Amino acid sequence: MNDKRVLKQFLGIVDYPRNYIDNLAKHVGPLYAKLRKNGERYFNSEDIKLVRAIINKVKNLKPLELPLEDYYFIIETNASKVRWGLLKQKPNKYSPKGGEKICRYASGSYKLKTIKNIDREILVVVHTINAFRLY
Numbered sequence: 001m002n003d004k005r006v007l008k009q010f011l012g013i014v015d016y017p018r019n020y021i022d023n024l025a026k027h028v029g030p031l032y033a034k035l036r037k038n039g040e041r042y043f044n045s046e047d048i049k050l051v052r053a054i055i056n057k058v059k060n061l062k063p064l065e066l067p068l069e070d071y072y073f074i075i076e077t078n079a080s081k082v083r084w085g086l087l088k089q090k091p092n093k094y095s096p097k098g099g100e101k102i103c104r105y106a107s108g109s110y111k112l113k114t115i116k117n118i119d120r121e122i123l124v125v126v127h128t129i130n131a132f133r134l135y
Contacts, residue, residue, distance in 0.1 A: 004035060011035075014054055021057050025107040028054065067103055074100065075132065077124045106131035 011031060018024050027050050033039050034047070067073065067089040074088040088100045106128050115123070 004041075007031065007034060010051070014058070017058055017061060020061060020102075020105060022105050023107060024054070024057065024105075027057070062102065073103075073132075075128055077121070077128050104132065 011028060014024070014028060018028075030050060031047065034041070071089045071091060072093050072095070074090070076088065089103050090100045
């Protein structure tokens with residue numbers, strides 16, 4: 001991918017399954033940095049590894065299911081620096097844990113660099129609920 005246009009096309013295609021792949025933001029972040037005016041123009045071996053990792057993640061995407069209207073939703077959050085949350089579904093509140101299926105992931109990075117852990121946890125819940133409001 002020596003051309004910015006080809007990289008934009010690749011990242012545009014990767015955006016379609018973005019909500020269904022865990023920690024994808026960590027992999028595409030350095031590639032998006034190359035699209036900036038001051039970004040590094042040439043690919044190095046690390047960039048090639050990132051592209052291969054992204055392609056493998058897309059190829060190995062687990063089957064997801066659209067939830068039914070009466071399904072019970074579980075939102076799991078994680079206040080790490082990369083991932084925010086995960087939306088799971090199961091038929092009812094008392095279904096076994098093994099019956100849970102993943103509907104969607106939400107990930108990204110924070111604009112604030114210095115943030116306390118409790119504030120990060122609250123921010124994660126807000127971002128996750130906003131990402132999943134369609135469900």
